[in-house]
Amino acid sequence: MTVTQQDHGLSDREGMTAPGRSVAAFWQSVADRWRNLGKRRLLVLPLLSGTILSASIVTAQVDPNASEAGKDPTDWAEKETGIPVTDALTTEKCGSCHAPDAKGNLSRISWIRATPEGWAQTIKRMVKLNGLSITAEEAKSVIKYLGTWHGLAPEEAKPVMYLAERRIQDETIIPNEPMREACATCHAFAQPLSSRRSHREWALLQNMHVALYSQAEAEFNRPVDDPSAPPPPRGDQPVKKPTHAKFALDWLSKEVPLNSAAWTAWRPRIGAPRLSGKWIVTASQRGHGRMIGTMTITPAGDDFTTSTTLRSLDSGATLTRSGKGLVYAGYSWRGTSTPAGPVARPDDMASGLRETMYFAPGQNSAEGRWYWGEYHEFGLDVKMVRATGAPVIAAVSPEALPTGAKGVEVRIYGDALPASLTPAEVDFGSGVTVRKLTAVSSAELVATVDVAANAIAGRHDVAVGGVVLEKALPVYASIDYLKVTPETALTHLGGIKYGKGYEQFEAIAWSSGPDGKPRTDDDFPVMTAPSTWAMKEFATVTYDDDIRYVGTLDVSGFFTPNVEGPNPERKFSRNNYGEVWVVATARALKDKQGKPLTAQAYLVTTVPAYKRWDQPEVGQ
Structure with a gap:
């Protein structure tokens, strides 16, 4: 078969030809x-x-x-x-x-x-x-x-x-x-x-x-x-x-x-990638929380097949996927995976995913993004560690601990976790004391801990025996402010002829850190903050009415843009593009005056990308 423009999805956006032009x-x-x-x-x-x-x-x-x-x-x-x-x-x-x-x-x-x-x-x-x-x-x-x-x-x-x-x-x-x-x-x-x-x-x-x-x-x-260039020499001669x-x-x-x-x-180090076996996967998707699971990689000729299972740490819901992938230059993974069930909504991670991952040269860890969507706007941030039979710590739950907390159960997820550990062999850092330890399985431990009132605030390491997961558990004395992520966002109108470009917003609670001053270098994110969501006008012209037309924001912070095309109900029959503020108000977190913490992000909703740059994944 001869490769044609249709075979490889070549587009006209590359500045080469216009539609219908030879x-x-x-x-x-x-x-x-x-x-x-x-x-x-x-x-x-x-x-x-x-x-x-x-x-x-x-x-x-x-x-x-x-x-x-x-x-x-x-x-x-x-x-x-x-x-x-x-x-x-x-x-x-x-x-x-x-x-x-x-x-x-x-x-x-x-x-x-x-x-x-x-x-x-x-x-x-x-x-x-x-x-x-x-x-x-x-x-x-x-x-x-x-x-x-x-x-x-x-x-x-x-x-x-x-x-x-x-x-x-x-x-x-x-x-x-x-x-x-x-x-x-x-x-x-x-x-x-x-x-x-x-x-x-x-x-x-x-x-x-x-x-x-x-x-x-x-x-x-x-x-x-x-x-940064040196100043010109003195004289009348101009410097070129x-x-x-x-x-x-x-x-x-x-x-x-x-x-x-x-x-x-x-x-000289490039060789055949040796990735076969079980990998411990941690993933997160904005608005959907964190996940833990495994990927089994199996050689298939010069490439690989994959079988993946992910479980939500919040809801316990599981997702299974199968896929394939290949590796370039000994470290650069490109793959695809498909779900076992139907897709319920645009941000559903049961969608068909593209996978881009960087495998560390030692081939024992990887990180990257699995993404989907008309504009690749949805994605899982992924980290993987090879299961070698040695203990692995992949994640802990809950997301964070307040100082002064007593009798809190902290779950440690991983692989090959020892069943005969004593509380002294599990360490959450200075000021956190392990009172009790229960082995649920080789992949999960439950530690009951107390947090001292004067425990050092920051992101603590978690150690099990000789294995350490760095900066795994935030310990905080106070929640000082919110941030909405992404802080700036771009969405695309669509739904009639062109696909929509969506956005998921999330509110993150932050601590001001040891210096007590917000937005300085020692600040650290603590946890996601359940919030209510609203849009506010971003005034750019006197007849601004963007919040009526750009789209809708649901109770989870998920933004759905409006349809494309001129709107006769709008002044000057403008398209439904516009700029708004997306405002999050924390449901339970308050500032020092007792008022709910709030934060906002800047959102631009623009027209569809009528012509798309062609850069699909390679060889999949």
């Missing part, structure tokens, strides 16, 4: 644009770069300040050592356009390393733009090879795993304002950091942006205003500032190069 017509329009402007030659090269924003197009030199000034990056000599392609299928499918050299390097491919998602995009774009004929199974094999042997080291991948996990979060990895402006004004900064390239390849990626995205040229040619293109090219070439110490050290 690829040839698109390229002709691009060529006409540059010809009419009289600015640049348009060169079409045979290889697409590896990330989402990569393509097989380059334009003339966009950076006149580079050391290779006057030459197009396609004419630069590749000075760095490439990574030979040793897979016969990859060479067969790619080598007809990407000429091999005497060392086994394939042009351009050997000077890029990328995540599995990045290489998947490359394959899909080659199909879409260059007519590559490849079956789904062949594509899976090629991506698995490239994602492993031309991938990222664990240390390189872990800081940007949130991109593959589909997490929406504020990025903290952007090094400075010029890099934010050059790379992160249009997409996540994790996007370029999900690949490694030679200096030449980074330059070609910049040129691709200029060819495909008109706004990139203006951004790249702007001079850098870097407050580097452009954003030059600044970004220098930073990327230095900080995320093709050849790194991390990759050099990891490459």
Whole structure:
């Protein structure tokens, strides 16, 4: 079977073609644009770069300040050592356009390393733009090879795993304002950091942006205003500032190069992943609490099958799932799982899940996100520990203990927990005394504890024998304030033609910590706080009426957006988009004045993503 646009879900959102517009017509329009402007030659090269924003197009030199000034990056000599392609299928499918050299390097491919998602995009774009004929199974094999042997080291991948996990979060990895402006004004900064390239390849990626995205040229040619730069020398001679293109090219070439110490050290360690057996799973879903369970991983050829059981620590309800998965580069899991029963509502974890997990290099622990939803807005935060026969502590319940509490039962969940422990062998930290210990099973212990009135507030470790679960049990003297999570949220209208993008809010009780001052570094989250929920107008214009139209918020903090399309009942027939505050009021927690604790989050409800970026999971 030939891989087509439909086979791999290629979308038109990538800036390539508009609906009903041929690829040839698109390229002709691009060529006409540059010809009419009289600015640049348009060169079409045979290889697409590896990330989402990569393509097989380059334009003339966009950076006149580079050391290779006057030459197009396609004419630069590749000075760095490439990574030979040793897979016969990859060479067969790619080598007809990407000429091999005497060392086994394939042009351009050997000077890029990328995540599995990045290489998947490359394959899909080659199909879409260059007519590559490849079956789904062949594509899976090629991506698995490239994602492993031309991938990222664990240390390189872990800081940007949130991109593959589909997490929406504020990025903290952007090094400075010029890099934010050059790379992160249009997409996540994790996007370029999900690949490694030679200096030449980074330059070609910049040129691709200029060819495909008109706004990139203006951004790249702007001079850098870097407050960290040294002051200009005295005199009348103006100082020529580097452009954003030059600044970004220098930073990327230095900080995320093709050849790194991390990759050099990891490459010889890559082997067949040995993950078979039982794993202890802890998971949490916003609005649904914490879960404990097991996953059994079984080899299935080069991949794996899975059987998972999860049990809610709040309700005791259980969920069973079966799935499959594969591993790239020895540590990076991509999988899917399906439930045993029907799906009751959009946030039901019985939905079909995508799984993205990072296995520690020792292959004894993993963490990641299992997610679903039209916008991947629902998900389980997951941690796993291999069951080896040695004691494992996975979770404790309740979520937290107040100082001065007496006779509280604390349940310890795990695996291979000893049945003959004495109270002295179980430790909850300073100020918490174990009075009684009962072994329910090898997976559960019950400790009856007293908490001293002067116990140190904070997140205590829990130890059973010689095994420790760090920061497992908050001990608090007071609840000082609430936070609503997420603090900022984005939802999408839908339900008529397009899918809705939902959101689940949750209120978390916080302690101000030892210093007694709220929102300082020693504050810590204590537990979820049962709350009532309401929306409040976020006033932006004089005729604001957003709370009437954006959607509904139920008693559990679950927000359902309204339908898309112009609304004739609304002023100016506006769509149902808008901005509101989501307000939580604690049912039982009060402040020092005896008033219920409250907190709010900012919610934007916007139109559907009419065209979607194509980045489905790989090989599943």
